[in-house]
Amino acid sequence: MAAHTRKRNLSFLVPTLYILFLLLPIYWLVNMSFKTNTEITGTFSLWPVNPTLRNYAVIFTDPAWYSGYINSIIYVVLNTVISVAVALPAAYAFSRYRFLGDKHLFFWLLTNRMAPPAVFALPFFQLYSAFGLIDTHIAVAIAHCLFNVPLAVWILEGFMSGVPKEIDETAYIDGYSFPRFFVKIFIPLIASGIGVAAFFCFMFSWVELLIARTLTTTDAKPIAATMTRTVSASGMDWGVLAAAGVLTIIPGALVIYFVRNYIAKGFALGRV
Amino acid sequence: MNKTWNNKAWFMVLPMLVLVAFSAVIPLMTVVNYSVQDTFGNNAFFWAGTDWFRQVLESDRFWAALGRNLLFSAIILTIEIPLGILIALNMPKKGIGVPVCLVLMALPLLIPWNVVGTIWQVFGRVDIGLLGYGLAALGINYNYVNNVFDAWATLIVMDVWHWTSLVVLLCYAGLVSIPEAYYQAAKIDGASRWAVFRYIQLPKMKRVLLIAFLLRFMDSFMIYTEPFVITGGGPGNSTTFLSIDLVKLAIGQFDLGPAAAMSLIYFLIILLLSWIFYTVMTSGDETA
Numbered sequence: 322m323a324a325h326t327r328k329r330n331l332s333f334l335v336p337t338l339y340i341l342f343l344l345l346p347i348y349w350l351v352n353m354s355f356k357t358n359t360e361i362t363g364t365f366s367l368w369p370v371n372p373t374l375r376n377y378a379v380i381f382t383d384p385a386w387y388s389g390y391i392n393s394i395i396y397v398v399l400n401t402v403i404s405v406a407v408a409l410p411a412a413y414a415f416s417r418y419r420f421l422g423d424k425h426l427f428f429w430l431l432t433n434r435m436a437p438p439a440v441f442a443l444p445f446f447q448l449y450s451a452f453g454l455i456d457t458h459i460a461v462a463i464a465h466c467l468f469n470v471p472l473a474v475w476i477l478e479g480f481m482s483g484v485p486k487e488i489d490e491t492a493y494i495d496g497y498s499f500p501r502f503f504v505k506i507f508i509p510l511i512a513s514g515i516g517v518a519a520f521f522c523f524m525f526s527w528v529e530l531l532i533a534r535t536l537t538t539t540d541a542k543p544i545a546a547t548m549t550r551t552v553s554a555s556g557m558d559w560g561v562l563a564a565a566g567v568l569t570i571i572p573g574a575l576v577i578y579f580v581r582n583y584i585a586k587g588f589a590l591g592r593v
Numbered sequence: 594m595n596k597t598w599n600n601k602a603w604f605m606v607l608p609m610l611v612l613v614a615f616s617a618v619i620p621l622m623t624v625v626n627y628s629v630q631d632t633f634g635n636n637a638f639f640w641a642g643t644d645w646f647r648q649v650l651e652s653d654r655f656w657a658a659l660g661r662n663l664l665f666s667a668i669i670l671t672i673e674i675p676l677g678i679l680i681a682l683n684m685p686k687k688g689i690g691v692p693v694c695l696v697l698m699a700l701p702l703l704i705p706w707n708v709v710g711t712i713w714q715v716f717g718r719v720d721i722g723l724l725g726y727g728l729a730a731l732g733i734n735y736n737y738v739n740n741v742f743d744a745w746a747t748l749i750v751m752d753v754w755h756w757t758s759l760v761v762l763l764c765y766a767g768l769v770s771i772p773e774a775y776y777q778a779a780k781i782d783g784a785s786r787w788a789v790f791r792y793i794q795l796p797k798m799k800r801v802l803l804i805a806f807l808l809r810f811m812d813s814f815m816i817y818t819e820p821f822v823i824t825g826g827g828p829g830n831s832t833t834f835l836s837i838d839l840v841k842l843a844i845g846q847f848d849l850g851p852a853a854a855m856s857l858i859y860f861l862i863i864l865l866l867s868w869i870f871y872t873v874m875t876s877g878d879e880t881a
Contacts, residue, residue, distance in 0.1 A: 333690075335683035339761075340697050343754060346716040347700070349723045353715065361721050407612055410605035418602035426606065428871050433617045435867045437815040439836035440856040443843045444620030467616040470609055528705045530818055531840075545705040559721065566708045573703025574696075581692045584699055584762060 347570065353563035361559045376564035386561075389544035390568065392458065393527065396541065399462035401522040404469040405477075405515060412477035413503070417486065430471040441467065442535045449536055456538045464532050469522040476521060480514025513583050520580045527573060544569055621860075627853035645854035655855060657830070658838045665745075665834065666813045669752045673809060674802070676753070677760025682794070684765055695765075698758040710822025713751040717823075737824065741831040744824045748832060751819060756812070760805045767801035768794060807870045811863065835859055 353361055354376050355369040364370070380386040414420070415427060445464055446455070454460040488510070492502040508515070534546040548565050577584065628645055649655050685691055701709065717737050719725035728735040737747040771793060779789050817836035820826065826833035826841070833841075839859065843852035 332683040333685070335680055336685070336694050336698075339680050339757075340694065343697065343701055343758070345723065346712045346754065349716050350712050353721075365721075365726055367723075403612070407609040411609035414602035414605035417596060418599040419596045420598070420600045420602040420606075423602075426610070428868070430613065431871055432864055432867045433613060435811050435863050435870075436617070437817075437836055437839075437859060437863060439815070439817055439839045440624065440860055441620050442840065443849075443852070444623035445616075447623060448619055463612070464616055466612050470613050474609065524703055527703065530705060530707045535844075545707050548707070548711065559715070562711065563715070566711055569705050569708050570700070570703070574700060577696050577699045577703060581696050581699075584695055 350563050350566050353559060354567045356560060358558060358560050373560075376560040377568075379561050380564055380568065386547060386565070389542055389547035392537070392541045393533075393543040393545070394572070396458040396461040396465070396533070396543070397523055397526040399458055400465045400469060400526045401519050403462060404466055404473045404522045405519050407466075408470055408473035408477055408518065409508075409515075412474045412481055413507070415474065415478045416481035417489065430474060434468050434471040434475075436467065438468075438529065438531045442531055445532060446535050455536060456540045456542075458541045460536045461533050461541060461543070462526075464536055465526045465529060467532075468529075469525055472521055472525065473518040476518045477511070477514055480511045480517070484510050516580055517583045520576060520584075523576055524573070624853045624856050624860075627849045628857050631850055645850040646858070649851055649854045649858060654830075654838065655835075655858075658833055658835045661832070662814055662816075662834050665748070665752075665816070666810055668749055669756070669813050670806065670809060672749070672753050673757045673760050674806060677757050677805065678764055678798070678802075680757070680761045681764030681768055681798075682790070684761070684768075686769075695762070698761055700758075701755050702758055704755075706818035707822050709751065709755050710819040713747060713754075713819070714823045717747050739828050741828055744828060744832050747823060748820055751823065752813065752816075755819070756809060759809065763801040763805040764798050767798040771797050803873060807866070807873070811866055811870070814863070814866070 352368060355372045355374070357371065357373050357375065360366070360370060415423065441464075449455050449460045449464070454463075484507070488506065489502065492506050497506065530543065530545045533543045537543065537546070544565065548562060629642060630640060631644070684694055704712070716722045716724045717735075719729050719736060725735060734740075735743050737743045775793050776789065779793060784792070815836055816834055817840070820832045820834060821837055821840075824832045826837045835855075839852060839855055842848050842855065
């Protein structure tokens with residue numbers, strides 16, 4: 322029994338140490354965000370000696386700063402809605418039917434998820450310039466569909482394949498039309514799958530910067546790109562940079578909390 | 594599941610197809626266009642054939658960047674996969690610890706990539722960062738700005754920090770799908786800890802490990818933002834990966850021809866990898 326208890330304690334040590342390792346750099350950023358610049362560069366302390374909210378005040382009072390957050394949220398939400406909306410019928414088709422070229426189409430989708438954004442940055446800029454869409458939220462939202470739609474189709478297809486086909490057939494026998502069946506019966510059945518797909522679209526649109534930055538100049542500029550503003554003539558404004566960084570972590574943390582029970586299955590693309 | 598043959602399913606796929614084609618096919622055709630033409634400016638293009646491709650394939654710069662990419666991917670996979678398995682095996686199985694671990698571990702995955710870069714850039718600085726300061730206090734001469742080894746070490750630790758959780762979450766998803774009865778049977782048979790791992794847990798994790806391996810390989814192969822923020826590709830060219838080189842070439846120097854040719858070669862490598870990934874994944878679908 323004693324040996325058993327000791328083993329238990331040891332096994333708790335591994336994730337604990339790992340989480341400590343994960344939190345340490347984040348803690349340092351939070352720590353810095355509550356310090357003044359003189360304290361950051363002048364002294365070395367493990368916690369803020371003279372805690373200040375000045376850095377956060379700068380962000381919340383300057384429209385150039387806080388509009389970055391609003392822009393990011395707008396295009397991320399737009400992208401999530403568009404991606405899930407077009408992926409739902411497509412995933413249903415892939416999970417229920419065989420059709421001409423279905424396997425090729427599915428493979429082609431996958432290649433888009435794997436395409437390096439660096440390859441697309443310049444052509445995207447030219448394409449969206451031609452349509453007069455540069456510096457709009459919708460441009461970034463559509464561009465991010467490149468990798469989010471394939472991912473959403475993939476995750477949803479995994480979840481949909483877990484729903485027995487008999488349910489569809491019974492509904493048709495009961496006289497349901499396809500749209501009514503899809504909305505009233507099928508969507509509630511895969512609600513958790515939709516949640517997971519939406520989470521992943523949110524996540525990848527939120528963390529992506531290369532394309533978002535290429536397609537925007539001022540009006541739709543994401544927060545992550547705004548952060549480069551902290552380099553000024555008077556040197557680096559480390560405090561504000563840290564505060565801005567901390568604020569980009571918060572939306573992600575909130576979203577994770579809501580999908581915590583499905584997160585592992587979601588990362589396995591619904592295929593465990 | 595046996596699927597019905599129905600070509601009308603195309604109508605359900607159509608909206609998705611139009612949207613992705615707009616974002617993927619048109620830009621890709623632009624790249625193809627540039628890769629076979631040369632210009633003297635003023636939109637006057639002429640046919641260049643395979644010149645750009647030859648130029649890229651013969652340049653040391655391309656092969657050096659590709660080599661750095663492969664080395665980076667190899668190192669981070671060797672660390673992240675075993676570490677991820679180890680952590681997943683020791684995760685709590687039930688109780689309050691489960692959601693706490695999952696949420697905290699997923700945290701780095703949802704930080705914008707350039708913020709990840711910024712976090713480590715600050716954390717590693719000798720003057721203001723905990724890591725840099727700590728190493729300096731231990732008497733280690735650490736500087737990721739002008740020492741190649743330190744720059745690589747920083748990027749590798751950063752990537753491990755950023756992405757090991759993905760491997761953990763995938764392995765964990767595989768592990769929780771093992772029925773309790775398997776473990777009880779192993780206990781009755783007096784199986785050792787190693788035997789349980791080798792014959793029960795590892796086979797169950799095979800599929801998710803494959804996903805983890807390939808996702809990590811492909812994503813690390815495309816790495817751009819984090820090294821761009823932390824080292825900017827330096828010192829010298831020592832951390833200039835393919836993506837960074839490509840953006841330098843296309844947007845920095847505006848060498849559209851070579852950049853487009855390089856894009857296509859890069860894309861073909863990714864395509865080959867995707868094909869392997871897809872084949873492996875779908876063959877699993879049929880046997881599982």
